[in-house]
Amino acid sequence: MSNDAERKMQFMFALRSKGVTDKRVLNAMERIDRGVFIRDGLFAERAYEDMPLPISCGQTISQPSVVGLMTQALNVSPRDKVLEVGTGSGYQAAVLSQLARRVYTVERHRRLVQTAQAAFEEVGLTNVTALLADGSFGLPEQAPFDRILVTAAAEDPPGPLLAQLREGGIMVLPVGQSDAVQSLIKVTRTPDGFDYDELRPVRFVPLLEGLGQD
Template sequence: MTSPAERKMQFLFALRSKGVTDVRVLTAMERIDRGDFVRGLFSTRAYEDMPLPISCGQTISQPSVVALMTQALNVQPRDKVLEVGTGSGYQAAILSQLARRVYTVERYRRLVRDAQKTFEKLGLTNVTAIAGDGSHGLPEQAPFDRIIVTAAAEDPPGPLLAQLREGGIMVVPVGQSDAVQSLIKVTRTPDGFEYQELRQVRFVPLLEGLGQE
């Protein structure tokens, strides 16, 4: 059996080999233990670079994708960040190490409750998890310095673009739900929006409304 220290070394090496070079992102990934967000049968696979099932038919993204999205977001210490799609809470926990405040919205109340418990256990006081329709963002907290969407939309959602501060960055998977999607980095400029295609990804579709659970 590999020791926890060896597992962590292998985990960070795998991230670097996928192109994660930002030292702050790597430090955040080292501090936040993915094992705290993976339960049941799959807990033994928490340190593998693969997506894993969680409740409500959702998944926890593979660590390299979490790290690359976080790196593209370029979060600064004073930033207020919106995450759409809390899921397990893993991505929000990583962001909590980099930003001043993180608001994360999830359509499944059960996932919000589970994530909140994990945030409390880890002492992450700068993350707020909210049950709601993330496709509408959080107008009452807007504007945001950074927005990250962990579900695929056919286009970058208009309400979210509107809640991005000038100079702000949004990272969002775009494409049909069952086809290959592209990870897009959107920067709000004084004249509008600039779009940069980063890589191909596969995410669950961004759905409107609240889930049943």
């Protein structure tokens, strides 16, 4: 067995052992090569390890098991239109693209939008659009969304994002003080309001308003 094949097998085993059991999510993560989304040669070797890695603009690419668990909690179906807030490397959006009809991903750093877009093209993804925008306001012109995924922590689920969630829709996001323990929350929009489920403790960068300087 080649080194690559062995690393991929260990990668998939790590995902399952951390609780990523949904076959569709596992298949999506097997198809998307995380290495394409790690532009820094120093860290490319570690693309198949279950750890977060630094990317440009002071951001990180989340550890794969967290990507898998968040994607699993989102319960995306093939007809869904998904909004991701916080493109980062583009890896999470690429995984979502394998499960959804359409993915819109917004990012406050221009450089990250450009590198993610280049990675989407390299992988041949045609159903993902990366946009430079302040994600705390969502993407009103494309709302409502069936699913919303936020990859940065806010103290509370942002009101504009809740408003852009379709009835029956699901949003998954980390909530909590940026320097303390955060919880991964699943929000479901019902005819009467919103249901909240706490999933697990996590650690994410804070959700910041405004655009970045780079």
